[in-house]
Amino acid sequence: MALRGPKVWLWRWRRNPLKRRSDRVECWVLLGAWVLTALVGVLAGLTVSRAVEGELARERVEWRRVEARLTEPVPGSSPTRSGAANTERVWAEVRWSAPDGSDRTGQARVRPGSPAGTPVTVWTDRRGRLVTEPTTPSEARVRANLIGTLAGVDAAAVPLVGERLLRGRLERRRLAQWDADWARFDALRRRRQTG
Incomplete structure (x- = not known):
């Protein structure tokens, strides 16, 4: 377990005789x-x-909102025949007129059981292509x-991420400096002991 002292705010910015240049750069x-x-x-x-x-x-x-028509009958039970409000929708082919007057076809969500020719509201872009509402x-x-x-x-x-990478490089450099300093200190200590 590491020994930790009291938490000091802004410790990186305080003066310290042991602070190195790399510590200031890291700040x-x-x-x-x-x-x-x-x-x-x-x-x-x-x-x-x-x-x-x-x-x-x-x-x-x-x-823009466009009225399209079903091109064929849609399979399924008609909501009017079942008597209940049916929110279920199925995909079916519809036909509409594009802004340039040409007929277009595409798939739209419609009520099941709808007969061919039933009007369906669809949305188109400027070119007449189907889009969502x-x-x-x-x-x-x-x-x-x-x-x-x-x-x-x-x-x-x-x-x-850039900060983490740069701080990792600074940390490796700082550890290498500490190793070099300890090696010099150890050499001095050995010389004094032998001499």
Whole structure:
């Protein structure tokens, strides 16, 4: 078990006759890494969050609701025949008109048992391709904040990893210096004992 004294705040910055140059370098590396970690994490998180929220806002503006029609009957029991509100959906082929006037087909989620020609609401992008329903502003904010937080944490890890690698090199160098100093001290001690 290592002997430990009372915990001293900011011990790396206090004067000490045994403090070496590598100890001072380590102080500055540690301080710089923490400042850089905070800055990089916050800036990356905010940048990514704003970019994601802007992209989701652009989707809300550009994507449009289109009425499509089922191209064939959908297997399954019809919700109107069963008498209960059925929230189950199945994939089926639908047809709609793109902004350029061409007919498009694709897969959309519809109620089981729907007959061919049943109108279905789908969302398309500017080119008329099927897309998911755009997020609401509050959903977009939550999604952007989550993605921004993850990006900020990932970006903040880079300076921390660099700091750990650099401190590891400093520690190895410091131990090598201690070994050299102890070897010199041991040689002096032996000379005094023999002489």
